Amino acid sequence: MVNSVVLVGRLATDPEMRYTPNGVAVTSFRLAVNRLARRDQPAEERQADFFDIVTWRQTAEFCGNYLSKGALVSVEGRLQARSWETQDGQRRRNVEVVAFRVNALESRAQRERRQQTAAGDAEESPPPDEEAPPPGDPFVDE
Numbered sequence: 210m211v212n213s214v215v216l217v218g219r220l221a222t223d224p225e226m227r228y229t230p231n232g233v234a235v236t237s238f239r240l241a242v243n244r245l246a247r248r249d250q251p252a253e254e255r256q257a258d259f260f261d262i263v264t265w266r267q268t269a270e271f272c273g274n275y276l277s278k279g280a281l282v283s284v285e286g287r288l289q290a291r292s293w294e295t296q297d298g299q300r301r302r303n304v305e306v307v308a309f310r311v312n313a314l315e316s317r318a319q320r321e322r323r324q325q326t327a328a329g330d331a332e333e334s335p336p337p338d339e340e341a342p343p344p345g346d347p348f349v350d351e
Contacts (some may be wrong), residue, residue, distance in 0.1 A: 213286075213287060214287060215283065217243035217282070218260075218312070219282070220238050221238070221240060221241040222278055224276050225238065226270070226273030232254075234267075235263065236263070236270075236273045237262065237264075238276070239261055239338070243255055244256045260288075260305070260306050262284075262308050263289075263305055263306070264308045264322055271311065281314040282311055282314055282316065284311050285311075287307055289305055289307045290303070291304075299301065
């Protein structure tokens with residue numbers, strides 16, 4: 210049996226880096242991956258899927274220190290299902306990608322241009338009504 214995932218997409222959120230009580234770095238973020246579309250399909254009709262990504266140790270430090278929302282990356286890892294009970298007694302379940310490799314697919318100059326463009330757009334457009342839900346708590350399983 211094989212549990213392997215390879216995704217290419219853009220970060221939908223800034224990476225959130227934390228450390229476990231033992232000092233191990235863990236970073237989580239959401240990745241937006243465009244679905245394959247026909248060539249004649251307009252860009253506004255294309256759809257994306259969103260994945261919760263969790264990275265550990267050196268990969269987590271790389272993601273936390275060098276990546277930001279909008280960065281184009283490739284992610285290699287495995288699927289992991291987690292379940293937990295909320296404070297009000299409801300069972301929750303989440304499937305996430307535990308990544309062992311994350312590669313930036315754009316140069317520093319491309320990243321800086323994208324960030325400058327995004328900063329200019331943010332000044333001109335109103336903030337979104339709501340944010341994407343945060344990834345699950347990565348401290349449950351390692």
